[in-house]
Amino acid sequence: MYQPLMGVVCTNLYMTLAYMVEENRLWSEEWNHYHLMGLLDLNLDDIYHARLKLEGMGLLKTFVKEAEGHRIYIYELQPPLSAEQFFTDGMLNIYLYQKLGQTHFLKLKRAFSDMSINKEEYSEVTRSFQDVYTSMSIQALKNFEGQQHSSSDPDMRYIHREKTETIQISADSFNFDLLLSGLTTAMVPRKAFTATVKDTITKLSFLYSINEMDMQKVVLSSMTADDKIDLDELRKAARDWYQMENDDQLPQLVNRKQPVMYRESDGAGVSKESKLIFYLESTSPRQLLIDLSEGAQPAMSDLTAVEEIMLGQQLEPGVINVLIHYVMLKTDMKLSKNYMEKIASHWARKKVKTVKAAMELAKNEHRQYQTWANEKNERTQKRKTPIRTEKLPDWFIMQEQEQPDAQSKTPAVENDKDFEERRRKLEAIQRKYRKDGGEKGGKH
Known part of the structure; x- marks a missing residue:
């Protein structure tokens, strides 16, 4: 039941940790993570993210302590x-x-259920303890040594089944x-x-x-x-x-917002870039699309494209927000799935997890992404003239302004009223973060 939700890597990690505990024992021997990496044929980063999913599903509790310059972890499995x-x-x-x-849900449900018997038609004839056994003598019941030796030792505890927590x-x-x-x-x-x-x-x-x-x-x-x-x-x-x-x-x-562990802004920054980072980290991709449409629901095709890329490339929601922000300004305010998927695949290979890292990679790889965009334009807009050069996001231009050589290579956008109207909604989001001073603690 859990595997379709978490994935096979998480399931293997859970079963491997359980296997490492000997039968009728509570704890395994102490092992290092290198041994676990060898058993699972995974790198440490993959094990870490699988661990987080197990914790989120309530199947694992993790404890850590510092000891002589290194960390010791306890992984405590929880019953499903x-x-x-x-x-x-x-x-x-x-x-x-x-x-x-x-179809498969009902099949799985049937595998974990069985026919119910109506016991109301029957009379219970079960005997109680006192009906079957005679009581011991008062002296035997007062046996102090028996009571004393039954108590668990201070540093030990009885093996028992833990209560399942939802x-x-x-x-x-x-x-x-x-x-x-x-x-x-x-x-x-x-x-x-x-x-x-x-x-x-x-x-x-x-x-x-x-x-x-x-x-x-x-x-x-x-x-x-x-x-x-x-x-x-x-x-x-x-x-x-x-x-x-x-x-x-x-x-x-799917994670609706950027996980806390991958957030780098607390909203306290006053610069336009730090405010934009906070917005992209604290907003879901679906809400970002709604904000761009001033409250209107996004097209199902756009949501489907974003969701498929999120799940297919395993990108975090904040990273997807940067991708949406970048691509919409590069493709005439349209969400081109093929173009998004190409960039997303690159970010996935680079293991981009944070909003800031996605922004930096977009800046560094802008020429390559521009080439991909031009290839698309050549196929779909071959007969259209003039060829429009798209505007870049504010967070991109912030760095470009600090690099005169790079800025001189950024062509200006033509004066096109229809084009500017399509762009207006997206730029409204950016204008919220352009005031560098005097707006601390505002709403986001």
Whole structure:
């Protein structure tokens, strides 16, 4: 159930770590990462990213300490969810369904379920302990040595099965005060928001990208006659809302925003470049396309192209944002999938993970990318004159202005009103970050 979501590398890492622990033991011997690299035939970077995915799925906990100039890690495996927990999780099961499709999803579901027997037609005749066994003497029950030796040693613990924990979405990602501000106690009593209900709302908000205002409608539609929130109805209402907003499409398992570990800006910088980096790191590719259209939903073909490149080239969302930003200004405000894919493939080979690294690579490889763009223009615009030279993003020009020789090689854009109108929406995003001073702590 987990492998389609994480990939085979993560599954192999999990099973290898489990294999390294001897039977009936809690801990394995101490090994170095070089040994793990040899077992898996992977480099350390691949193992690191597989580890992060296992942690995100709740299958691994990692601990580290510094000792004599080197680090020692503890990788503590966590038990996977049971089939019932997984298929009723409300988030993982939706991701799995979207990944596998209906036919294979139902086949997998049948593999983990069996026929239910109605026990109501039977009478239980099981004997209790006292019905079968006689009690020991009072003296035997008071045996102090037996009790003493049964206690575990201070530095030891009994082998047992750990309790499975479901994936937790941070409550900080959803503002319940804002949700409740639009729901009077007459509409929804506050006691209806139990810990389980709040956890479900947080998960649904993350899964379907539902904000607090839209969640109010979802909650209201799930109320029962006795003023309680029906969890099944809540999930159904959230799913219906998403499909209505997204042409009956279910969400994909992709990171919506740049992972925290790959962010390099906290939004405190006042320069236009640092503000733009923060925006690209804290915005999803889908939201970037919406912002470029001033709130209009992006074309499904554009979303599909971006998603396929994200998944196919394994690029982070922030890096994809830089790619969108660069390509749209180079191709007459159009998302050319072939052109994007060519650059994305190059960035994937270079193992680009951060927004800043993507910007730097685009600057350094601009001539090569220009050649690729010209090859496309020669094929699709062979009979059009004059040939327009596209504008570059602000973050590109920032560096070009510091290099007079390079700047002199950047041709000017023709005065074309239609072209400028198409460009206006994208440049509106950049203008938000052009004020170098006096705007600290602004909204992003």
